[in-house]
Amino acid sequence: MKFDLAGRRKIFSHGMTVLSGLAIVVIMVPLVAVVYEVFLLGAPVINGAFFTQQIPYPCTPEPGITCHQGGVLVPLEGSLVLIGLSSLLAVPIGIGAAIFAVEYGGERRSARLIGMVADVLSGVPSIVAGAFALSLFIIYDPTQAFSYLDASIALAVLMVPIVTRTCEEALRTVPHSVREAALALGISRWKMTVRITFVSALPGVITGILLAIARSAGEAAPLLLTLGQGCAHPLQGITAEGCALPLWIFYGATNPYQNWYNLAWGCALLLLGLILILSVLSRFTLDWMARRMRGE
Amino acid sequence: MALVNESAKMEVQDLNAFYGPSRAIQDINLQFADRKVTAIIGPSGCGKSTLIRCLNRLHETAPHAHAEGSVFLDGEDLYRMDPTAVRRRVGMVFQKPNPFATMSIYNNVSAPLRFNTRPSREKMDQAVLRALKQAALWDEVKDRVDAAATSLSGGQQQRLCIARALAGNPEVLLMDEPCSALDPIATSKIEELIAQLKAEYTVIIVTHNMQQAARVSDFTAFMYLGKLIEFGPTEDLFERPKEKLTESYITGRFG
Numbered sequence: 001m002k003f004d005l006a007g008r009r010k011i012f013s014h015g016m017t018v019l020s021g022l023a024i025v026v027i028m029v030p031l032v033a034v035v036y037e038v039f040l041l042g043a044p045v046i047n048g049a050f051f052t053q054q055i056p057y058p059c060t061p062e063p064g065i066t067c068h069q070g071g072v073l074v075p076l077e078g079s080l081v082l083i084g085l086s087s088l089l090a091v092p093i094g095i096g097a098a099i100f101a102v103e104y105g106g107e108r109r110s111a112r113l114i115g116m117v118a119d120v121l122s123g124v125p126s127i128v129a130g131a132f133a134l135s136l137f138i139i140y141d142p143t144q145a146f147s148y149l150d151a152s153i154a155l156a157v158l159m160v161p162i163v164t165r166t167c168e169e170a171l172r173t174v175p176h177s178v179r180e181a182a183l184a185l186g187i188s189r190w191k192m193t194v195r196i197t198f199v200s201a202l203p204g205v206i207t208g209i210l211l212a213i214a215r216s217a218g219e220a221a222p223l224l225l226t227l228g229q230g231c232a233h234p235l236q237g238i239t240a241e242g243c244a245l246p247l248w249i250f251y252g253a254t255n256p257y258q259n260w261y262n263l264a265w266g267c268a269l270l271l272l273g274l275i276l277i278l279s280v281l282s283r284f285t286l287d288w289m290a291r292r293m294r295g296e
Numbered sequence: 297m298a299l300v301n302e303s304a305k306m307e308v309q310d311l312n313a314f315y316g317p318s319r320a321i322q323d324i325n326l327q328f329a330d331r332k333v334t335a336i337i338g339p340s341g342c343g344k345s346t347l348i349r350c351l352n353r354l355h356e357t358a359p360h361a362h363a364e365g366s367v368f369l370d371g372e373d374l375y376r377m378d379p380t381a382v383r384r385r386v387g388m389v390f391q392k393p394n395p396f397a398t399m400s401i402y403n404n405v406s407a408p409l410r411f412n413t414r415p416s417r418e419k420m421d422q423a424v425l426r427a428l429k430q431a432a433l434w435d436e437v438k439d440r441v442d443a444a445a446t447s448l449s450g451g452q453q454q455r456l457c458i459a460r461a462l463a464g465n466p467e468v469l470l471m472d473e474p475c476s477a478l479d480p481i482a483t484s485k486i487e488e489l490i491a492q493l494k495a496e497y498t499v500i501i502v503t504h505n506m507q508q509a510a511r512v513s514d515f516t517a518f519m520y521l522g523k524l525i526e527f528g529p530t531e532d533l534f535e536r537p538k539e540k541l542t543e544s545y546i547t548g549r550f551g
Contacts, residue, residue: 177394181457184354185408185464186384195411200398 035272042269045069045262051076055231055248058257067259072267075248077235078148078227079274082244083213085152086159091209093156094163101164102171103193115168122161129157130222137226146228148238154222162212170204171197203289210282214275220246245271305330305498306351306468311365313346313355320346322522324365328468328515333490333499335513335530337506339550343522344502345391348470351500352386353379369468384412387461388470392477393453395445395460402441404456408464423463430496431459432489451482458489462497469493471501475508487512506546510534518542 049071056070097114105111133154137145144150174197182192198205228241231248245267252264304327311324321343328334336344349355350363353374367374374382395404405424409415415423424441428434433455437448445456454474461469471490475483490512493499503509509516510530517527518539526533526542537543544550 175394177390177392178396180354180357180390181394181396181460182407182411183357184352184383184388184390185411185460186380186382187408187411188380191411196396196398200396 038265038268038272041262041265042267045266046269050263050266054234055263056259058255058260060256060258069259070263072245072248072263072270074231074234075243075245075267076270078230078243078247079217079245079271081148081235081238081242082152082155082223083217085148085238086155086216087209087213089152089156090159090163090212094160094208094212095167095205097160097164098167098171099193099198101168103189103197114164118161118164118168121157122165124157125221126154126158126219127221127225130154130225132157133222134225144239146226146241148227148240148242151223151226151242151244152238154226155216155219158219158222159212159216162215163208166208166211167201167205170201170208173204174200203286206285206289207282210278210285214278214282217278218246218271218275220244220250223247224250245274303330304328305370306500307368308347308351309366309368311347311350311363311367313343313350313363314361315358316360320522321350321519324524326517326524326527328498328500330498331494331496332514333494333501333512334515334517335509336500336502336517336519337504337509337545338519338525339545340504342519344519345472347519348388348472348500348502351468351470352383352388354383354388384408384464385466386468386470387464387466389454389457389461389472389474391473393450393457395448395453395456397444397446399445400442401437401445401448401456404445405459405463407460412464423465424459427459427463430462430493431455432485432492433459449482451478451485454478454482454486455489458486462493466497468498468500471499473502473504476504483508506534518545520545 049069051071052073053069053071054073055075056068059065059067061067097118101111101114105114130151133150134145136153137147137150178200179192179197182196183189187196223244223246227244227247230236230241231243231251235242249264249267249271252260252262252267255261306328308324308326308328311321312319313321324347326347336347338344346355351367351374353363355361355363356379363375365375369382369385374386396407399407402424403410405427406420409420409423425434428437428441433452436452437443437456440447445453448456454477458469458474475486478486487508490499490501494514501509501512513530515528516530516533518525518533518537518541520541526537526539528538533542534546537546
């Protein structure tokens, strides 16, 4: 009887191991398929010109016609501008809200409200964030309704909840004993927060920022409403119309011209690589900081 | 406000402390003699930690916690002072060593200086050296003050926390069961240290270990269910307890 029970347990255990192993294979399939497809179609256009040249005249090769490949310098620059501007807007707000919620809010209703607001905000569809930013400018400054500035505000709306939530969690993981140690030394609450608690939470905060960037860097929908048509000419400043990698994927993929289409796949690969690097970097920072803190 | 006893460094008057609606300590009246070691003993949950946390106003930093009554430090009511100023004069060592994990040994000890008074580098070096020597840790760390604080053993970390508390140059040192997370060797080191520290500081130590209280303290207070049951010279309290409750506790009949 006893042996029998052990046998059944063993069979059950093995069965479940196989099933969960299968689940891993199943989730790997779309990942591998996407990466494979993007690599196959995107890799041929990745060369020096791809990073340094403007978007070419639209063209499809026919007998007697050779097309200029061109590059995605402007969308790439545009994406970097957007990452910078939207982070500049979202990171201080997100960190500030998290610090208030964790360190100052205490049991107050306003502290819990921040978490709730962040949760609701993270559920806002990105296109709605775009519509919001657009209408904001239409009402207050229509001349800049299509600009990097406008698009950055839309992306910042998407980033704020991610930064707030991850930063909040990172601050909450700092043990209470650390705060008590600081307070018991007569260190003021603000200094404790900024120079001790926040520093301890920094790996988590950086990870949150990188995740938020990774999320917003791949967004096309809000850009469709806010960034205008700036892909064809060089960068003209943050108040002018612009371009970005995901936006060019949309334009290129929905156009009939072969060279634009190819560039869109190149953009897809570049974007994928960028986001992959950001994710790996965030994981790496987390590990590195954690190790440094343990003093290894 | 006159002190009843001229040699008292701290005096607690009608102190009540609450967590939300529940009262953790009731009408405590107690004096702590200058440059003596006073132990607070009692079974778990008797309020001894709450009491000691009222002496540097740390109790009120817990959610929904507050205290009523007075605690005088050199005749001045702590509860009318700025809490950060109080905590600079009344240092504290906790149950579990809690060094700042992100900082080196040096930066841990110098933390109260760097964040509060910001003295010159030279003065800071001197203060750190003094504190580490006072905490009997200098010989063990003098070659690696820039190493991470977390690279030290548990007992060393606790002495580091003592050094950190001393570096700010407090007048009173509160110790909340400072040895409960340590092995016997580390414990005896801390106890030796307490004996040396009382030359310069008023030490108030919470302990659940009666032998420890008997070994290190000059005065002992026994608490039970949030009330102060008996207080007196350690020898008297252990050998001739006046209260029946005290006697049952020290003879191990409960707790």
